[in-house]
Amino acid sequence: MIFKTAFHALTTAFKGLSLTVKHLFGARKARQELDITKDNYFDKQDGIATVQYPRVKMPIPEVARYQLEVEIDDCIVCDLCAKACPVDCIAIEAIKSPEAIGKTSDGSVKRLYPAQFDIDMAKCMYCGLCTVVCPTECITMTNQYDRSSTKLTDLIYGFSDMTDDQVAQRKSEWTKFQAEKEAAKSK
Ligand code: SF4
Ligand code: SF4
Structure with missing residues (x-):
């Protein structure tokens, strides 16, 4: 029983760590600055999901309502x-x-x-x-x-x-x- 629990703990930790490492390397890439009017705006992208605001800003639609x-x-x-x-x-x-x-x-x-x-x-x-x-x-x-x-x-x-x-x-x-x-x- 103790071996089964230890094995389960190890595999779970391994899965968690793999995911963390995957995201760690994925973070080297960032979301591209895409124009929302383009068809590829909602395509899945590699890397982190947000842009490095305020250094990077997503283009905004011409008809956007802001200030x-x-x-x-x-x-x-x-x-x-x-x-x-x-x-x-x-x-x-x-x-x-x-x-x-x-x-x-x-x-x-x-x-x-x-x-x-x-x-x-x-x-x-x-x-x-x-x-x-x-x-x-x-x-x-x-x-x-x-x-x-x-x-x-x-x-x-x-x-x-x-x-x-x-x-x-x-x-x-x-x-x-x-x-x-x-x-x-x-x-
Ligand atoms: S000021 Fe009033 S009317 Fe003008 S955009 Fe804001 S909520 Fe609408
Ligand atoms: S008060 Fe001035 S800004 Fe408001 S509707 Fe009249 S002209 Fe336009």
Whole structure:
């Protein structure tokens, strides 16, 4: 009985060690950087199953949805993206202007200032709906996927380019404009 148990222990240890040695030598090769659009992407490969990230990166599909970017100069602050977002991760505060303040690169007239334009990428589910509804196509999904952080607040990206002083000034301009309008009406 004792010989049978010893024999079983030896064969089991041998099998385990063979597997370890096989993987040890296999690790000399690494997965190739394959394009997911190619037919051989799911073919079995020799060696370790992952690439040596971040030194090596797998090519990503052209239509991949990753980090959002906003070209704020082209934003008309219409809030459509925020309304379309299913998880409410876009926070926009607009300040009205008494007159047109410029044009976007596609010729749309800008009448609102972006006092706040924050996107919380920790909540974003990368559905892309915000990019679909944007009338000026200024909110886009980029190919940036490696902005991980251990601090959740690092994932809130602010795109407004206004300072606190500018926000205060634009708000007071609008308040003054409204007051003057009301005063003119009551005359
Ligand atoms: S991609 Fe989807 S979840 Fe993310 S901000 Fe846009 S609408 Fe919201
Ligand atoms: S939908 Fe486009 S233009 Fe409108 S607020 Fe969002 S990013 Fe700006």
